[in-house]
Amino acid sequence: MTTCSEYIKNVFPLIDDDLKHYVEGVLQNGADDFQDSEEVYEAIGEVLQEVSSDKTEEDIRNICNELHNMMKPDKSNAKNGPTKVLNAPVHLASMAANLENNIGDIKSIWVMQRDDTLKVDAKKLEKAEAKLQEKQEKRSKDVKTAAPVKLESATASQVTSKKESKMEAKGNNRTQDIRIENFDVAYGDRVLLQGADLILAFGRRYGLVGRNGLGKSTLLRMISNGQLRIPSHISILHVEQEVIGDDTLAIQSVLECDTVRESLLKREKEISAAVNSGNSDPELSNQLTEIYAQLQNIEADKAPAKASIILNGLGFTPEMQQRETKTFSGGWRMRLALARALFSRPDLLLLDEPTNMLDIKAIIWLENYLQNWPTTLLVVSHDRNFLDTVPTDILHLHSQRIDAYRGNYEQFEKTKTEKLKNQQREYEAQMQHRQHVQVFIDKFRYNANRAASVQSKIKLLDKLPELKPIEKETAVVLKFPDTEPLSPPILQLNEVSFGYNKDRLIFTNVNLGATMDSRICIVGDNGAGKTTLLKIIMGLLSPSAGMLHVHRNLKFGYFSQHHVDQLDMNVNSVELLQSTYPGKPIEEYRRQLGSFGVSGDLALQTVASLSGGQKSRVAFARMCMGNPNFLVLDEPTNHLDIETIEALGNAIVKFTGGVILVSHDERLIRKVCKELWVCGNGSVRSIEGFDEYRRLVEQELESQSK
Structure with a gap:
């Protein structure tokens, strides 16, 4: 001034x-x-x-x-x-x-x-x-x-050896293995990883597991955007964003990933056009011969068939493969992004919850396909069956570090449990030994005749390695509200048909019912009408024909697959419940959030700063604030960690009301569902148990591959 x-x-x-x-x-x-x-x-x-x-x-x-x-x-x-x-x-x-x-x-x-x-x-x-x-x-x-919510950004620091730096600078580093050693990752003021090591051997498939909010997705993002350095010659592909919709055909969108093939075809087209227009330069003819040889070497003629197999496995019919990408919804465009990644085969493929966008048939196909994956795979998943089938190794993120285990998730659980038992035994034995030595020291501390012995015992205590008590991860507990019994009939569909237009009905003549004891899972291909059926059950859509009978005291609690996206990101969890159900004491909102694992300072963080799984828990808490007696859950496991999915299964089993859910998590379905409603071929039919459905799906996949 x-x-x-x-x-x-x-x-x-x-x-x-x-x-x-x-x-x-x-x-x-x-x-x-x-x-x-x-x-x-x-x-x-x-x-x-x-x-x-x-x-x-x-x-x-x-x-x-x-x-x-x-x-x-x-x-x-x-x-x-x-x-x-x-x-x-x-x-x-x-x-x-x-x-x-x-x-x-x-x-x-x-x-x-x-x-x-x-x-x-x-x-x-x-x-x-x-x-x-x-x-x-x-x-x-x-x-x-x-002003939008300003989120903290993640930062990383990493120690690299001088030898590796020199090799990288000279271009001599040709190793396919990846070593990221002694690195830290922080998100704002919160340290996610400290002094961690991540070693990925070429050709192995790694499953990255850990509780919600510990930084698994952040770690993948940092590897893909170069914040954590790996050898520059290693190609990385991170399937995170959906394909941008434009006029490109679905199959062409996949083929474009092979940049070598695309550039050769483009050059071949240009030279052919020049020759056809009368250019008789012999050099052009030589170039064309060389391009044909290169195309033959990379088996360019087989690429369309390979792309079509991948797209078909992920649910794209031959007709869908010839449609423009802009005609697909976000979920299908994510499948396209996955298809592009599988087709291009990078040196390191990073997948974050790949099963979230897939139906059970596509998941089974992907499990089989990835078992023969030729390069390095790092996948974040909370699907127990997927983790038991695909990974050769498990990386466990906890306590700001990463522990590596050989084998699939089932083997990891056994090894980890045994390891923790041994550590606990070792800790208890050392504490007992320390106590015994300390008693001797205290007893003879002032005895001149025992002075030498006391000093040797003190030195012995000092030399003992300092063992810390085992940090047990807090158990996740979810609790749905108690309900009063209702006299049947509760829910009945009689001769129900539905279509968004008269010419094309999604399903016809559906005759099904549910009680307060029902644990029903609706399964079927994407687009078969699972979510539509849920909306008819809740009265959000009216049947084109037939009748829906619902008990007058039935109160639905609906968890949609887009529930998380519809939360207000600018407020904290307490304020979110307050705006939906005003007039209650703050303690009641906090108690409700606490029953879904959102407690302490977590309840006072803005919703935008929570992980996907934590947002899901907030959505569950808000749904249950209305005391429903019949739960309708559409893809409830998306974004939840394994422990929370297990807790959700326990909560559904203990719930005193009825449950209908749409899910692709095989372990959850096996745990809670007594009955399956299968959508497909213009109908909905009831079968018992998941084994029968899996057998039907595998038969269908087998017939498609022939």
Whole structure:
């Protein structure tokens, strides 16, 4: 402000003091209050015009522009804001004394005679002040309404050996194994990994497991975007984003991943066109021969069939493969992204919850396909059956580190349990030994004859390795509300048919029923009508034909597969429940969240900062706040960790009301469901047990592969 003040005084030498103070007051917050020089002119332009009759409007605008430039912080010191220098020492005590004792002198400053021609019209000054006030209020309002939730970003640090750095710099590092050693990952103030090691041997398939919110997805993202360094010659593909919808055909979208094949075909097309147009250059003929040889070497003619097999396995019919990508929904575009990754076969494939977007048939196909994966695979999954089938190794993320185990998830659980038992036994044995030695020391500490023995025992204690007690992960417990019994019939579908238009019915003549004891899972291919059937059951859609009978006291609790996306991300979990069910004590909201594992500080974090699994728990808590007696759950396991899926299964078993769910998690279905409703071929039929359904799916896959 010193610079602006001096500049105003130089440009307007006869400006009166109270006017000068007003202008300085307007400019005191610096460039933060003004987006550009035009806003400076709007704030003080009219006032300055009144001061100087010899300056044009353009002159005043130039002066405002100069003032705006002066207020901008120096870039070299941008972090700490503009440098402000006092032109003399300030003694606050003497200033305060002067203010009290020399009021007469102070008054004399303000009653000096001034040239009345330089005075500003009071009404114009008031008008300028009102205009500035209105602008500032408008800006602060805009900031409040438009400001999105600002999330902390993840950061990483990593130690690399000089040998590896030199090899990388010279281009001599040709290893296919990946070693990321002694690295840290933090998310804002929270440390996710500290001094961790991640070693991936080429050709092995790794399953990364751990509780929700510990940083599994963050770790994959950091590897893919280069924040954690790996040898530059290793190609990485991270299936995280869905394919962008455009006019490209689905099968062509997959084929385009093979950039070598695409570039050869493009060059072959260009040369052929030149030859056909009459160009007889023999060099073109040689190039064409060479391109055909390269295409033959990479088996380019087999690529469309290979792409079609992958797309078919992931549920794309021959007709769908010839459709433009923009015609598919987000879930199908994610399948396309997965198909592209499987087709291109990178050196390191990163998959984050690949089964979330797939139906059971596609999951079984993917499990079989990945068992023959030729390069390195790192997959985050909470599907127990998938983890028992695909990985050759399990990486367990916990306590800010990663432990590696050979074998699938079942073997990992056994090994980990045995390891923890041994560690606990070792810890208890050492504590007992320490206690025994300490008793001897305490007993003979002041006995001169035993002084040497006591000293040797003290040294013995000092040399013992310090063992820490085993940190047991807290058990996840979910609890659905208790319900009162209802007399049957509870829910009945009689001759129900439905279609979004009369020409194409999704299913016809459905005759099914449910009771308060029902544990029903709806299964079938994507698009077979599973979610549609759920909406008919809850009355969100009306049948095209037939009748739906629902008990008058039946109260549905609906968990949709998009439930998490519909949460307000700008508030914390307590505020979210408060807005949906107002008027209850804070303790009740916290108790409800606590029954779904969202307790302590977690309940006070913004929803946007929670992991996918934690958001799901918040969605469950909100659903159950209405005390439903019949649960309708559409893909409830998406984003949940293995322990929470297990807890969800236990909660469903103990729930005293009825349950209908759509799920592709084989372990959960086997645990809780007594009956399966199979959607497909224009009908819905009931079968008992998952084994029969899996047998039907495997038969269908086998017939497709022939």
